[in-house]
Amino acid sequence: MAKAPPIDKRRQILDAAIRVFARQGFHSTRVSDIADEAGVAYGLVYHYFKSKDEVLNELFIERWSLLLTAIDEADREGASPRAKLEAVAGFIVDSYRHDPELMKVIIVEVTRAANSFGRTHLPEIRRAYDSIAKIVADGQAAGVFRRDVDATFASMSFYGAIEQLLSGWIFAVIPAADSDFDQAKTLLVTTICDGLEPR
Amino acid sequence: MAKAPPIDKRRQILDAAIRVFARQGFHSTRVSDIADEAGVAYGLVYHYFKSKDEVLNELFIERWSLLLTAIDEADREGASPRAKLEAVAGFIVDSYRHDPELMKVIIVEVTRAANSFGRTHLPEIRRAYDSIAKIVADGQAAGVFRRDVDATFASMSFYGAIEQLLSGWIFAVIPAADSDFDQAKTLLVTTICDGLEPR
DNA sequence: AAACCGATTGACTGGTCAGTCAACCAGGGA
DNA sequence: TCCCTGGTTGACTGACCAGTCAATCGGTTT
Numbered sequence: 001m002a003k004a005p006p007i008d009k010r011r012q013i014l015d016a017a018i019r020v021f022a023r024q025g026f027h028s029t030r031v032s033d034i035a036d037e038a039g040v041a042y043g044l045v046y047h048y049f050k051s052k053d054e055v056l057n058e059l060f061i062e063r064w065s066l067l068l069t070a071i072d073e074a075d076r077e078g079a080s081p082r083a084k085l086e087a088v089a090g091f092i093v094d095s096y097r098h099d100p101e102l103m104k105v106i107i108v109e110v111t112r113a114a115n116s117f118g119r120t121h122l123p124e125i126r127r128a129y130d131s132i133a134k135i136v137a138d139g140q141a142a143g144v145f146r147r148d149v150d151a152t153f154a155s156m157s158f159y160g161a162i163e164q165l166l167s168g169w170i171f172a173v174i175p176a177a178d179s180d181f182d183q184a185k186t187l188l189v190t191t192i193c194d195g196l197e198p199r
Numbered sequence: 200m201a202k203a204p205p206i207d208k209r210r211q212i213l214d215a216a217i218r219v220f221a222r223q224g225f226h227s228t229r230v231s232d233i234a235d236e237a238g239v240a241y242g243l244v245y246h247y248f249k250s251k252d253e254v255l256n257e258l259f260i261e262r263w264s265l266l267l268t269a270i271d272e273a274d275r276e277g278a279s280p281r282a283k284l285e286a287v288a289g290f291i292v293d294s295y296r297h298d299p300e301l302m303k304v305i306i307v308e309v310t311r312a313a314n315s316f317g318r319t320h321l322p323e324i325r326r327a328y329d330s331i332a333k334i335v336a337d338g339q340a341a342g343v344f345r346r347d348v349d350a351t352f353a354s355m356s357f358y359g360a361i362e363q364l365l366s367g368w369i370f371a372v373i374p375a376a377d378s379d380f381d382q383a384k385t386l387l388v389t390t391i392c393d394g395l396e397p398r
Numbered sequence: 399a400a401a402c403c404g405a406t407t408g409a410c411t412g413g414t415c416a417g418t419c420a421a422c423c424a425g426g427g428a
Numbered sequence: 429t430c431c432c433t434g435g436t437t438g439a440c441t442g443a444c445c446a447g448t449c450a451a452t453c454g455g456t457t458t
Contacts, residue, residue, distance in 0.1 A: 009405085025314035027226065030445065041407040046447065112311040114370055115224035126372055153386050156367050157360035164359020165352065171313055173325055174351055187352050195394030208435085230416065240437040245417065 010048045013038045017055045022101035026056055026109045026117075056117060060110045063102060064124050067091065071131040081139030086189045088132060089162055093185050096166050097178075104170045107163060129155050136196070145196040158192050209247045212237045216254045221300035225255055225308045225316075255316060259309045262301060263323050266290065270330040280338030284357065285388045287331060291361050292384050295368065296377075303369045306362060328354050335395070344395040357391050 016038035020029050031052050035042045049055045070091040078084030096103040110117040111125060118125065133155035139145035145154075165184050168174035215237035219228050230251050234241045248254050269290040277283030295302040309316040310324060317324065332354035338344035344353075364383050367373035 027315070031447080032445085035408095043408065043448085044406055047405070052446070108313050112313070114307050114311070114366060116226070119370070122370065122372070129372065149386055149390060150382065152373055153364065153383060154390065156363045156373060157387065157390060160359040160361075160363020160366075161356035162359075164355045164362070167313060167359075168355050171318070171321065173321070173328065174355060183349065184352060187348055188356065191348060191353065191356060191391065191394035193394070194396070195390035195392070197393070229414090234438095241439095242418085242437055243435080246435070251416070 009038075009040060009044065013040060013045055013048060014055065014059060016040075018059060018099075018102050018105055021056065021059075021105045021109060026105070026113075053117075056105070056109060057120070059102065060106055060117065060121060061124070063095075063106050064121070064128075067095070068124070068127055068131065071128060071135075075131065075135055078135075081135055081142065081144050082189060082193045084135045085132070085158065085193060086185065088135075089158075089188045090185050092162050092166070093181050096169065097181050100170070103166060107166055107170065111163065112167070129159060132159060139196070143198065145193075146198040149196060154192070154196060158188070161188055161192065208237075208239060208243065212239060212244055212247060213254065213258060215239075217258060217298075217301050217304055220255065220258075220304045220308060225304075225312075252316075255304070255308060256319070258301065259305055259316065259320060260323070262294075262305050263320070263327075266294070267323070267326055267330065270327060270334075274330065274334055277334075280334055280341065280343050281388060281392045283334045284331070284392060285384065287334075288357075288361055288387045289384050291365070292380050295365050296380050299369070302365060306365055307369065310362065311366070328358060331358060338395070342397065344392075345397040348395060353391070353395060357387070360387055360391065 013034060017029075017034045020033050020037050024033065029052075031045055032042050034052075034055065035045050038045075045052075045055070049058070071088050074084045074087035074091070078087055110121055112118065129152070133151045136145060136154045136158075137151040140147045140151060165174070165188070169176040169180075174180070212233060216228075216233045219232050219236050223232065228251075230244055231241055233251075233254065234244050237244075244251075244254070248257070270287050273283045273286035273290070277286055309320055311317065328351070332350045335344060335353045335357075336350040339346045339350060364373070364387070368375040368379075373379070
């Protein structure tokens with residue numbers, strides 16, 4: 001009764017979509033490009049997904065939920081606020097290192113595409129901001145971070161800095177060697193946390 | 200011989216484009232929308248501009264060159280590196296305060312649209328990053344900023360933080376009252392510069 | 399073997415626009 | 429007055445593509 005292939009093909013299409021979206025961008029990707037890349041017939045994409053949009057949505061949700069989980073975990077397990085932020089930055093940087101194509105798609109087509117998909121997913125995106133802001137706020141409450149800096153602002157700056165670095169890597173504006181990734185993690189936390197320290 | 204109207208209509212079209220792009224986004228704006236908003240015939244847009252893309256290009260270049268000039272001026276006139284960065288952040292924040300629609304278009308459709316227009320304008324965008332990096336590097340050379348933080352990284356973080364705040368305002372993720380703008384300027388410089396101070 | 403059913407195929411359609419172009423208009427000069 | 433020129437008009441076309449759908453395939457059940 002239950003067959004094996006269905007999951008395979010669906011995954012195959014999603015993976016192909018990552019590659020094609022990363023290469024050409026969502027907008028200039030035809031559904032036929034995805035099908036070709038996946039080695040599958042055009043119509044099959046519509047068997048598994050309601051629309052081209054839904055393919056991207058699926059990719060985003062899959063990945064973003066991991067991020068949200070990671071942030072929450074960092075918050076729960078981290079010792080100091082600084083360690084928590086370090087874990088968050090680390091997770092995002094490692095995500096990029098591990099699967100740059102997927103992260104490129106997420107950032108370029110969703111997170112920064114505030115007019116199209118970003119708008120659709122604003123609530124989820126915002127949840128990440130909020131979780132980071134909570135870490136900062138807790139740090140302030142604990143007296144580890146200065147209080148004259150609004151936690152929401154700090155969280156936006158922190159996240160914005162991370163995303164900008166990823167964008168820099170994605171578009172080869174800044175070097176992306178392994179050492180750069182490690183340096184970036186340190187830098188982000190160092191700069192921002194030191195800046196957040198009480199004076 | 201020389202008539203008055205030509206400049207008028209061209210400007211009229213550009214201004215209309217700002218409004219429409221800000222409202223609907225570049226992609227879902229039809230050329231007819233621009234013409235309607237400008238109170239002008241469809242074909243006239245093509246009299247003044249080679250294509251729909253060129254309209255956006257024009258808007259971007261107009262504005263971005265102002266930014267580049269402002270950064271250079273800040274660099275030339277600013278006393279301390281901190282004052283220079285403050286001037287840069289201030290200029291960008293004020294740009295948004297002064298003409299939020301235009302800044303929304305610039306950021307959403309160009310600066311963050313790395314796959315489409317962002318790619319086209321990467322060189323100009325990069326010039327901004329570089330100028331900021333230079334300010335940081337000078338600060339390091341002068342011993343005002345710590346040296347263990349790569350200047351390029353710092354510049355990307357700084358710019359990324361600014362842009363993220365603007366995005367937050369644009370999409371109403373964070374409050375955008377006058378006091379928030381002022382607070383933001385301070386915050387950006389405080390956080391980042393303090394984080395960049397030698398330890 | 400025959401009926402069945404979900405997976406798979408790809409030709410086709412309907413709608414959407416960007417960009418073209420031939421005509422029109424206004425006013426300055428001969 | 430009549431032409432000329434450059435701004436202005438908007439109907440039209442050609443290309444493109446997302447999404448549909450009827451047909452086919454391959455394995456399972458009866």
